[in-house]
Amino acid sequence: MKNLNICIDIDGTITDSYFWLDKAAEYFNIKVKHEDFKEYEFCKALGISEKDYNGFYEKYKFEYHRQDILRVGAKDVINDLYMNDNIYFVTARDKSLENITSSYLKNNEIHFHGLYVLGTHYKIDKAEELKCDIFIEDNLNNALQLSNVGFKVLLLDATYNRHVNDPGITRVYSWIDIYDEIVNYKFLQKVI
Known part of the structure; x- marks a missing residue:
């Protein structure tokens, strides 16, 4: 029997937060600094329309992912x-x-028990179904939704998620921080 059910977001959480921003900036020939990326939506950070960004994303999503x-x-x-x-x-x-x-995770030799590609930012139902103990996320809106219904959330720091103060959310700065938080959580819950 496994100790905890850990749910993990992918984009910006296990992958680089700014990879897509850099690719989109290059495509649209726009200069953008990571520290100026204050909102999760790339189109806002780049000053382009959502339609233009979505066209870029649809064209390159398979290649870039x-x-x-x-x-x-x-x-x-x-x-x-x-x-x-x-x-x-x-x-x-x-x-x-x-x-x-799935291929990306397997090719990178990342082990997991389940992959859920939801097609929506609403993750509460899946977290409840999985009896999630800890959710690792980078999207502030997702983190707040999950925290507001009682999930413990580890929010991986990024320039676009720094404006939060929520008791159910713990800010982490690296995967070493994440590991330490989970070990501490286990100790406090006595599940080690």
């Missing part, structure tokens, strides 16, 4: 947690990306 850059430490921490905990990836990616997402 194959190339996503892993965050430092993500693979090692997830694989270590996998030994004692249930690892579930819960992503808002649209269903057309399910196979490529």
Whole structure:
């Protein structure tokens, strides 16, 4: 029996938060600094229409999701947690990306017990179904929704999620921080 049910977002959480921003900026020939990326929506950060950004995304989503850059430490921490905990990836990616997402995780040798490609940012129902103990997220709106219904959320720091003060959300700065928070949580819950 595994100790915890850990739900993990993918984009911006196990992958680099700014990979897509950089690719879109290059495509639209726009200069943008990561520290100026204050909102989760790329179109707002780039000053382009949502329609233009969506056109870019649809054109390149398969190619770029194959190339996503892993965050430092993500693979090692997830694989270590996998030994004692249930690892579930819960992503808002649209269903057309399910196979490529599964292949990406497997090609990067990231172990997991389940992959849920929801096609929506609403993750509460899936977290409840999975009896989630900890949810690792980077999207502030998702984190607040999950926290507001009682889930413990680890929010991976990014320039677009720094304006939050919520008792159910713990800000983390790296995958080492995530590992430490989970170990501390287990100790407090006496599930080690």
